[in-house]
Amino acid sequence: MSREVRRNRTVGTRGQWHYRPHAAQSRADARRPRTEAGEDRPEPRAAGLRPESPGPSVEPGADLPGSARPEMHVVHETVYQALHVQGRGELRRELAQALRTGRVRRKPRRQAQRRQPRFRDPMVMISERPAEAEDRAVPGHWEGDLIIGKDGASAIGTLVERATRYVMLLHLPNGRGTELVRDALVETVQTLPSHLKRSLTWDQGSEMSRHREFTIATDVPVSFCDPASPWQRGSNQNTNGLLRQYVPKSTDLSVHTREHLAAVVAELNGRPRKTLGWESPAERLHKLLAA
Missing domain, CATH: 3.30.420.10 (Ribonuclease H-like superfamily/Ribonuclease H)
Structure with a gap:
């Protein structure tokens, strides 16, 4: 609660502040790097994924086209997931050639069920x-x-x-x-x-x-x-x-x-x-x- 008040409170001219929920929500929306789901926005695409020329990896390439436009930002994990959907679990050969490492399989990240055990002995x-x-x-x-x-x-x-x-x-x-x-x-x-x-x-x-x-x-x-x-x-x-x-x-x-x-x-x-x-x-x- 203290972080929310500190981020989204309204400060007056004399240093006094107050918290208004609608104003706080507007400030939070303005800081969002992506637009709300369902809004009309152009389709993002990752730059540098071209088989004919070497380019950056997916992570830095994902942000290149939309660096000046927040609605074009895309998380690199989203790009990987989209490629895997197209390749049905294994990247097609032409897609694999476009990646810097050339790997044809993607190791899932940040999945709770695949985390390493916390301790040596089972919990x-x-x-x-x-x-x-x-x-x-x-x-x-x-x-x-x-x-x-x-x-x-x-x-x-x-x-x-x-x-x-x-x-x-x-x-x-x-x-x-x-x-x-x-x-x-x-x-x-x-x-x-x-x-x-x-x-x-x-x-x-x-x-x-x-x-x-x-x-x-x-x-x-x-x-x-x-x-x-x-x-x-x-x-x-x-x-x-x-x-x-x-x-x-x-x-x-x-x-x-x-x-x-x-x-x-x-x-x-x-x-x-x-x-x-x-x-x-x-x-x-x-x-x-x-x-």
Whole structure:
């Protein structure tokens, strides 16, 4: 929202500004490099694709004819797709000769189903997480993440139990390498009783590349969120915001001792939460354990 306001707000003569949706939409339309679909415009064509003379590759050639006319811009991937449609999956010989590389096959780009695996060990996605974790009725399902310090050089790990919002912190004074995060997770999770070790949900950060080793050591399966989907760890995201009151952004997080983190955890777990009917996470966890 802040980027949208900054880009499309209306600034007055005295430096005051206001935001008007119709004016903002007009500014956004004026910056678009291409016209809206369905408008009457001449057919774009890629320059330089001539078998009789060497020319540029498709990517720089795609923009040549329309460099001064926004409606003539075309993405080079569109050119490749058009050629493949004509050649039914394989470029015809005369078309292949027009390309700089001469390759007759096109490797698809930016297809999610063809991406390389994120980690060496296969990931279990959040859609395969146990169904009992969704309704928060059964304790023992955790969400985890790292909050990063100044220049990305330090971090603190956060664990939040989904049913009670109970918080645990990982002490990472020596950095956030994969082995360090794995060892801190194992050390922290092993302090829990067995019925509170059901699952862990994390994002696809590189610090969890040793997730299989963590699962073998603790018998806790790890589920991964979809890319760019922080709402799938909503409890953890909310807790990270509360935690920033104690460990501000752009500071060195390695200076916080284990004792200080324990004091922060005690305060967070003793804070009444509206979502818990104004009970604290510690009180709710105690009730569940007693039951």
